[in-house]
Amino acid sequence: MTTNEDLDRILTAAAGVPLTGPHSAPADVRAGWLEAVADVLDAAAGELIELAGQESHLPAGRLTSELKRTTFQARLFATALREGGISPVQVDTPVAGWGSGPRPDLRRTLVPLGPVLVFAASNFPFAFSVFGGDTVSALAAGCPVVVKAHPGHPELSRRTAELVSGALPVPGLFALIEGVEPSLTALRDPRIKAVGFTGSTAGGRALYDIAVNRPEPIPFYGELGSVNPVVVTPEGWAERGGEITAGWLESLLMGSGQFCTNPGVVFVPDAAAFLDGIELVTPGQMLNPAIEQGFGKTTTTMAGLPGVHEAGTGPENGQGVRAMLFRTTLADLADDARALDLEMFGPAGLVVEYDDAGALIELLASVPGQLTGTVHGTADGAEPVAGEAVTALSARAGRVLYNQWPTGVSVTSAQQHGGPYPATTSPLTTSVGLAAIERFRRPVAFQGMPDGLLPPELRRERPASSSPGGAL
Amino acid sequence: MTTNEDLDRILTAAAGVPLTGPHSAPADVRAGWLEAVADVLDAAAGELIELAGQESHLPAGRLTSELKRTTFQARLFATALREGGISPVQVDTPVAGWGSGPRPDLRRTLVPLGPVLVFAASNFPFAFSVFGGDTVSALAAGCPVVVKAHPGHPELSRRTAELVSGALPVPGLFALIEGVEPSLTALRDPRIKAVGFTGSTAGGRALYDIAVNRPEPIPFYGELGSVNPVVVTPEGWAERGGEITAGWLESLLMGSGQFCTNPGVVFVPDAAAFLDGIELVTPGQMLNPAIEQGFGKTTTTMAGLPGVHEAGTGPENGQGVRAMLFRTTLADLADDARALDLEMFGPAGLVVEYDDAGALIELLASVPGQLTGTVHGTADGAEPVAGEAVTALSARAGRVLYNQWPTGVSVTSAQQHGGPYPATTSPLTTSVGLAAIERFRRPVAFQGMPDGLLPPELRRERPASSSPGGAL
Known part of the structure; x- marks a missing residue:
């Protein structure tokens, strides 16, 4: 179980990752994070699948394709980050005769919410666990991630976390915690800014209730129960x-x-x-x-x-x-x-x-x-x-x-893995597919900002390099 | 004050408006709603501005430009709905060799959340009141709207509501309620699916707490306090x-x-x-x-x-x-x-x-x-x-x-009127600008669906008319 001291150290480091400005990580740097992790997980496939089989009782064939899906998902986000399609910006140039009064120069981009707490699921020890969809989409958005390990596969969780941490060059960007109490402490901590959860309706609702009743409420993305008629x-x-x-x-x-x-x-x-x-x-x-x-x-x-x-x-x-x-x-x-x-x-x-x-x-x-x-x-x-x-x-x-069947959720751009409550606590979002990134960032509009102070993606004169602002 | 019987009738009618399928209103029909209301409000400008002046003590010049901004906002949404830019769809065609297993035909669109409860503000008797940004963006999304009138301008609220109702051809699409208790009853009613609020931090937080602690929690879009450093x-x-x-x-x-x-x-x-x-x-x-x-x-x-x-x-x-x-x-x-x-x-x-x-x-x-x-x-x-x-x-x-000043929030595509708590209860959204529509609809993906059962905007062969599905 994670100690209070360790948890505090983890949250302090996560809160120290810059979310905006020249020291924050641009899209191509974040793409590199995901690819680096995908590479180390694929390289360790044999060891990981064996561990997963021992702890989850799932057959090796299933686990092999699940790990493949997991690293594919990370690389799909990386590709989308490099291509820019999942990081839309909006630019409004000045219009003197605009109908609500003179329109200023307004440029909107998206910034990470901050440290995300992810509750891993038991039924997908790779795809919805330590480096599953919540972790990958939060990292893609630029958010540090703290994963609460599922007790159903503790050794696999630790080994995966070790590999993920080793592949990520930024202190504070990723950590694993273990134990219910430490996870509840993290959930209540003001340094945590959003939560991803996959699990039961009762368990999810209890955690949701904590998240939305904090002094500063935070978004809780819970994928709960469904009978799928x-x-x-x-x-x-x-x-x-x-x-x-x-x-x-x-x-x-x-x-x-x-x-x-x-x-x-x-x-x-x-x-x-x-x-x-x-x-x-x-x-x-x-x-x-x-x-x-x-x-x-x-x-x-x-x-x-x-x-x-x-x-x-x-x-x-x-x-x-x-x-x-x-x-x-x-x-x-x-x-x-x-x-x-x-x-x-x-x-x-x-x-x-x-x-x-x-x-x-x-x-x-x-x-x-x-x-x-x-x-x-x-x-x-x-x-x-x-x-x-x-x-x-x-x-x-x-x-x-x-005329098809719902099991086997494809990781694509158009996928929507969500739905009205109680299927999820956040019906406007998806926890599978590229749109999952939208859960972990918020819009910021810059008004009348000189080029030198704009995020690179909003500058009037786009620099030659696609990642001029990254110091990480 | 709205009686329980009236409120129940209003909510039943609102819940009866079709959200999906051939009887739901396509984008150009919704655009027509907004334009019709803008026209009747502009035609009644003299009367409305006089009423607003009596009840809010705001000068006529300010109210004139605020009403102009309000109807401009409605027409801007209407134009955007007709042009399609604010109703993005995503189409993934089948790919046999996709990395997460064979990719099916997946097509995603957006559907309205359902009836929206809007709490009107006092400081903008037009732009953030009965037919303000929350109402307009919810109607643009296809959601029926129930507005709780602000007691600061009751006569203006009633007259505006009368004009709005008269211009909207769909029963249940719009209603005004009055009184704190009826608004709390509505907030707790399972037929209400989202809330828009502009007001104080204390008042907004109290309503937010009710919304998120319902048996079925609902999104609460509250724009609360800010000192704007x-x-x-x-x-x-x-x-x-x-x-x-x-x-x-x-x-x-x-x-x-x-x-x-x-x-x-x-x-x-x-x-x-x-x-x-x-x-x-x-x-x-x-x-x-x-x-x-x-x-x-x-x-x-x-x-x-x-x-x-x-x-x-x-x-x-x-x-x-x-x-x-x-x-x-x-x-x-x-x-x-x-x-x-x-x-x-x-x-x-x-x-x-x-x-x-x-x-x-x-x-x-x-x-x-x-x-x-x-x-x-x-x-x-x-x-x-x-x-x-x-x-x-x-x-x-x-x-x-x-080098500009924050008052005077331009209604544009790139505008972001929102922010981390306590500025708002929903930092991922904006309550001003075209992106405000995103608060009131959720994604639905259709998998393997024959053309005849797809929403028109997702069909493989797009029909000649842009609004073939509308029966309203």
Whole structure:
């Protein structure tokens, strides 16, 4: 556990990293940071994947592709930083006859918020952990990062942090802390200016409450729970019934269901037909005892909800965990919608039979905020329920898919991994993709500023070099 | 006061406005809303300015230019909506060999958050009131708006609301409510999805606390207090001393100092020289009794702070209000910095003498968050303290000016009217300028979606008309 003295030293160093002016790091220097870390992590892949396997029980194939995705993500940010596309500036030159009075010379850029506290997740020991999306996007923005290690993979966290620190040339730019109490102390410390979190709704909300109730409240970017509803249209079912069931099961049970985009609820026109002949695979060992216990608890709760019935269990995995299906009807959910609030983080799903498309759309319009919503229908979606479901889900989710599955979140420019509360605490932002950088910087406008005092990217005469201001 | 029944009817209607899908309003329809309202307000200018003058005690010339600015702002948003520049979309086409796994077709657009509650301000009865920047930017985003009238100008608020409602063709899109209790009920209502506020730090923080502690927390965009520090460099003072003092006084006392960008604190190399020969003008009648009392209280507090001395008072305005100046030194502020937290909303300012530029920069780096920071120096700012002050202030403010004054916030693309807490509760956003729209919409990504189900702006084949989807 991190001592108070160590934490204070870490926060002092983080707060000492210059955020503005000639000693702050320009975009290409920040790109270099990310590339340097990506290189050392790739070079240590064998060692890291072995450690990750021991601590997370995830198979080597999955971990190999996850590490690849993690370093790809860092290099994608680096490329975008060098190209300038994710650091937009806005320049308004003077206009004497402007409608709100003479327009001054106004030039807006973005500056880092300051030190960011990142709570690592357990289910992606690379992609959402020490050097995951929150860390990378905060560093890309120019913010120092303090990562709270997830206790599910302590050795991997320490070794990753050692490699990250070794690759970063700026004191204070990165540190790892361990332990709940030190992380809460950091969360309350005025030197911390923003928080990234991926985890449970209850845990995330508790931390969010601390962040927003500080004397100086700070942005809390929490990616919490989601049941990721799927709608199968009657026409889609008629065309591709078996394929849809198989695709759902694969997405649902992938990684033993331990994904935040796990499609936990599927609305189908005929539950018996949908469930016919399903064989559930044996899940792997769960990530850690807390998740295993949580899975047992939520599936027990689900089984006890009025109108919910068990619809199949698979073989036991040697630690007492089985894949499970439940079923209910739209009419039962209309009486008691708690099943739609219940994320069973693990290999379990709920099949909801609907016969009234209008009632289905009405229910979808009022589901809790979701990371994703999915519609499976005909190729062109001409059946009215397809379009109505897309409209309803796009009002309640951050990403809406058609004839695809939500697990496997691509790291791209257009990606939106977010959604209305409780899917996230910050629906205007994404925690995956290049737009994730927007969470960690704020606009500053310079008015009437002589060239010599402007940040390089705002100068009237852009210097030949793209990074003239960097002293780091 | 708005009754519970009226409020419920208003919120139900607001929640019924479609946010997504073919029945939601496309950008050019929203542009039409704003233009229609601007037209009716301009047509009623004579009547509105007379009402505003009676209730706010502001002179007709000021109110005329404020109304002009208000309708200009609405038309500027309308133009930007038609041109598409403020509604960015992002399209990622499929790439099989993408580094995080095969990249799907992902298209991201922005959808309205839902009904927005706007708390009107008293000091701009047009520009920050019923049809002010918050209302206009929320409507531009497609959000229904419920405005809580400021009690400082009730008749003007009602008449403006009547005109706005009459010009908007969509039921539920706009409503006015009156009274503190109804506004708190609305703030807690799950149908309200975001809040805009301009006012005092204490009042704003109390409302913010409610918004973020709801079962479903919502974004609270509060523009609170700021003392807007100004730094005069020794070299700047030597070149333009008298001009700087005169400019500061004009900005400080404009509108009897009742502006959030009022430059309340000025750091000068020689306080006696800066204050020499100053004559303070008679302030106008204050906006309302609450502001008048607050001014009396904060100036009394200021006078009682250790190391702070009165440095001049002007003639009394007939209601007991006089312009006031105070002075202190950097050394005194280093012992007790409370004077930097104290916004005296009215015709008063604090002159701080500094002799150690290094100590000045250190103090600036730790001032509370500000809307603006200003430096007055030589034309090119070559003296080191100018650049160091700009660097320090840009880490603590949303807008940094050079040889200009912060009052008079231009409505433009690059404007940033915001800043770290306590200047605002949401430092990543602006409440003035076109970027203010970003506060009221969230990204949604569509994955693998057939053209017919995509929002028009994301379709592969863009239709000939720019607004094919609008049924409103």
